[in-house]
Amino acid sequence: LKYTKTIHLLSDETSAELGDEDLLECVKQLEATGTRLLVTLFGSIGADPWRDLVSKSGQVRSVPLPALARQCSLSVKPVEQRAKVRLHLTISEDMQIPVGIYSRTTRVSFPTLKKRSKMSAALPGDPPKSDGVILERTYHVADDPDGEEVVAEDRIKGHKYGQSIVPMSEYDEAALMYTCERTLTCLGFAPASSIAPEHSVHHVDSVVADRGDQWAFCALESLIDAMVSESVVLIARYSYRKNAQPRMVALVPRKQPSSGASFMDMQYLPFFEDIREWTCASLPTPSMEQRDAVSALVDAMSLDGVSQKFGDAAVKPGQEWFRPEETPNPSLGRFYSFLVHRAMDPKAEVPHPRPESLGHVQQPDAVVKRIEADRVAERLKARFGLEKVEKVKGKRKRFWREAIAEKRKEFVLEEVDTKRIKVPVKKDEKKEEEDKVKDEFFHDPAASSAVGMAAPVGLPPRVHVGSVHPERDFERWLSHRGGGVDVVGEVIRQMRSVIERLIDEGEDFHGKALSCLTVLRRGCAQEAEPAAYNDFARALNAAVSQRRARFWARAREAGLGLVTDAEAPTSTVTAEEARAFLA
Numbered sequence: 276l277k278y279t280k281t282i283h284l285l286s287d288e289t290s291a292e293l294g295d296e297d298l299l300e301c302v303k304q305l306e307a308t309g310t311r312l313l314v315t316l317f318g319s320i321g322a323d324p325w326r327d328l329v330s331k332s333g334q335v336r337s338v339p340l341p342a343l344a345r346q347c348s349l350s351v352k353p354v355e356q357r358a359k360v361r362l363h364l365t366i367s368e369d370m371q372i373p374v375g376i377y378s379r380t381t382r383v384s385f386p387t388l389k390k391r392s393k394m395s396a397a398l399p400g401d402p403p404k405s406d407g408v409i410l411e412r413t414y415h416v417a418d419d420p421d422g423e424e425v426v427a428e429d430r431i432k433g434h435k436y437g438q439s440i441v442p443m444s445e446y447d448e449a450a451l452m453y454t455c456e457r458t459l460t461c462l463g464f465a466p467a468s469s470i471a472p473e474h475s476v477h478h479v480d481s482v483v484a485d486r487g488d489q490w491a492f493c494a495l496e497s498l499i500d501a502m503v504s505e506s507v508v509l510i511a512r513y514s515y516r517k518n519a520q521p522r523m524v525a526l527v528p529r530k531q532p533s534s535g536a537s538f539m540d541m542q543y544l545p546f547f548e549d550i551r552e553w554t555c556a557s558l559p560t561p562s563m564e565q566r567d568a569v570s571a572l573v574d575a576m577s578l579d580g581v582s583q584k585f586g587d588a589a590v591k592p593g594q595e596w597f598r599p600e601e602t603p604n605p606s607l608g609r610f611y612s613f614l615v616h617r618a619m620d621p622k623a624e625v626p627h628p629r630p631e632s633l634g635h636v637q638q639p640d641a642v643v644k645r646i647e648a649d650r651v652a653e654r655l656k657a658r659f660g661l662e663k664v665e666k667v668k669g670k671r672k673r674f675w676r677e678a679i680a681e682k683r684k685e686f687v688l689e690e691v692d693t694k695r696i697k698v699p700v701k702k703d704e705k706k707e708e709e710d711k712v713k714d715e716f717f718h719d720p721a722a723s724s725a726v727g728m729a730a731p732v733g734l735p736p737r738v739h740v741g742s743v744h745p746e747r748d749f750e751r752w753l754s755h756r757g758g759g760v761d762v763v764g765e766v767i768r769q770m771r772s773v774i775e776r777l778i779d780e781g782e783d784f785h786g787k788a789l790s791c792l793t794v795l796r797r798g799c800a801q802e803a804e805p806a807a808y809n810d811f812a813r814a815l816n817a818a819v820s821q822r823r824a825r826f827w828a829r830a831r832e833a834g835l836g837l838v839t840d841a842e843a844p845t846s847t848v849t850a851e852e853a854r855a856f857l858a
Contacts, residue, residue: 508527
């Protein structure tokens with residue numbers, strides 16, 4: 276079993292009698308099923324039958340009430356230590372050691388808070404089976420004026436690459452997925468000094484010999500003895516399951532005393548992309564007075580011989596402070612305490628942190644008193660010139676409404692003249708204003724008529740043919756007839772650019788490029804722009820790169836030749852010339 280079966284009994288000393296047959300039978304069943312019985316008694320505890328059972332059976336244990344309160348506040352499930360992975364440590368083709376991998380440290384995070392429906396409990400009839408909230412998500416094109424939903428068949432994942440989006444289908448993701456077998460393979464040995472603490476990027480696991488395998492134990496013990504004597508660590512490639520992301524790990528030998536089995540700590544190492552270089556400028560050499568001040572700080576904060584009490588727990592002189600095994604997480608303790616209060620009272624407020632919880636992660640009182648008595652802070656400030664540096668606030672943009680509000684405070688009864696208000700304008704804003712004036716000159720009908728130009732009605736639309744659905748964008752912009760602006764030329768140019776990018780990306784995108792070329796040919800024939808397509812087709816035919824040559828071979832097989840005069844009256848290409856072009 277993964278979890279240890281446990282029964283916790285809360286009772287008083289008069290709930291059972293010494294020598295009760297039913298109670299003795301219950302103890303036998305506990306021993307047969309491997310179930311623990313934890314007994315917490317209330318009131319004064321004297322000569323009770325529970326003490327006799329605790330001394331006779333290893334499955335019955337007495338838990339004092341303060342210890343029970345601490346365990347309930349932690350809300351950590353005690354689980355049986357089981358190997359999460361069992362595989363072979365492959366040293367070579369002829370040497371494979373069966374090992375098991377156990378978790379030494381695992382981060383315990385807050386439980387996920389899921390959305391629940393408050394209305395489900397108020398519904399008439401039988402209570403619903405679930406009060407979960409279903410999340411429905413719809414997708415729409417940002418610049419679609421109709422706001423139609425994009426169905427699943429028209430959606431595709433993509434990655435941002437510069438200004439364009441590279442589509443990535445499910446088949447592409449499956450082809451790019453890294454495939455590997457479940458393995459722990461030795462890559463070599465490295466000096467122990469080459470593995471630093473900052474090279475750990477994950478939690479720590481332990482590798483031990485497989486349980487019950489005598490030869491695996493002997494082989495792993497021999498390997499660890501040799502690694503310790505040579506001061507080396509083992510570098511291995513590790514994948515805990517098939518097709519999982521491979522990791523590079525370092526196995527650090529840990530030699531145990533004669534009574535215990537040795538093991539190796541598994542430290543996850545970073546790859547090249549995971550390393551962040553951090554450089555620090557050289558610092559001046561500290562003076563003797565500065566060294567003495569820091570030494571006084573270290574001496575004052577020494578934890579040797581310090582004792583303190585935290586609620587029902589205490590740290591006695593000689594005991595180690597801030598041990599991870601005895602330091603609970605105050606955030607988790609406060610969360611679960613609030614969860615219990617809110618379960619009993621829906622209107623309960625968030626309680627304040629308990630002193631016994633915060634005491635585990637704060638300086639002991641004796642240390643604080645020593646720091647104040649030795650005036651450590653004053654000595655550090657005097658020796659190092661420490662002072663608080665205020666952050667210099669940059670210039671804040673001033674808006675017209677703020678300027679008018681300030682003037683109204685000065686002249687309450689008078690009318691505000693906005694021409695007399697000065698608002699600072701940055702150089703970039705001035706340049707934008709100048710560019711705006713130039714655009715207004717070129718788009719203004721009166722100004723343009725002075726130079727003999729015909730002015731369009733309104734501003735020209737922003738034409739964009741994306742790389743996700745270029746066919747749909749191309750056809751939509753060809754049918755655009757608003758604003759008095761001809762966008763056909765710009766749409767054709769962008770479509771040609773999209774096709775060229777898809778061709779150069781690789782043969783995986785040639786199918787999409789062929790579809791775009793088909794739509795481009797049909798659109799140029801409909802809009803009486805055959806020259807634009809024919810010039811593009813001749814350029815593809817004359818390309819020297821291998822990718823474009825292979826793509827044009829597929830286009831020639833699809834019959835995407837020149838647009839003839841039979842298809843578009845403005846074309847100068849005859850049917851015979853088109854057939855010769857594809858020959």
